[in-house]
Amino acid sequence: MYSIGKLAKQFGLSRGTLLHYDKLGLLSPSGRSAAGYRLYSEGDRARLKQICDYRDAGIGLDKIKTLLLSHGDSATLLQSHFHFLAEQITQLKQQQQRVLNLLQAPQMMAPDYIMSKQQWVAILRESGMTDDDMWLWHQAFERAQPEGHTRFLRSLGIEEDEIKHIKSRSS
Template sequence: MYSIGNLCSEYKLSRSTLLYYDSIGLLVASERTRGNYRQYSEEDRKRLSQICAFREAGVPLSEIKRILDTDGISESHVLERRLNELNQEIRYLRFQQKVIVEMLKRKDLITPKMLMDKQTFVSILKLIGLDDTGMHHFHAQLEKNSPDSHQFFLEFLGIGEEEIKNIRKLSKEED
């Protein structure tokens, strides 16, 4: 049997993480000592190993729980969906990288002369395969990672103040 401290050390997790996993039913201790301390079995330890592997792949806890608790959800299906999400995020990051490089190449960014406008930007996003949902996710990621840059970028595209407020509001609601 393993104590909570043993598993925390082995998997480099905090005690509160394991307690949270317990509270959501993801990893419940097999036994309790007379002093009411959690004791984990070898099976629990193996389950935690699986949980950690899925977390490293970025799979949400709710999906991990469904994978481990039921036979109804395919592990490969979840992993393929996560891989697709990662590929989409990589495309967003590469696009952002290109935009930043272009912006850095320009010495006259402060002038009203624009590198691109909203229509050009939307056209580029569509050309790289993003639909409206993908574009919304792009804005949500930019808002989450750097709200000030998101504001600057929207202004840079020549988008009006009210539309910027709406875009940023919707972007914050995605999580």
């Protein structure tokens, strides 16, 4: 059994955080000591690890409670969160590009930025592809992996209206 302090320390949390989790119904101690102190079991420790993993993924405490109650049927909620994060990443990349445009300093692009639409088109042109070839490429991508095609277009920083146009023309 673990005391509240010992368990909190293992996860780099404060005692107050564990008390808050108890108040929310996320993590309750399995028992009490003779002096009335909270005691946590290995099962409680495993549950706290799961809570911390979800928190590290950016999931809110209300959704974590739903996930913990789902008893293994968490895929839908996690997929929804994944798509939410993808949207946020796309929006942030677009904002980042706008700031660079305002600064007129494209060389400042973050190292984790993959490629811009202009860079991608230039590579395709250098490899001998015509506009018609590029549309055939989009059509094949859309048929094979419509969601992957959308994610790829977003990764290039393409605006949502243009993505809809490309996807509709590729269908």
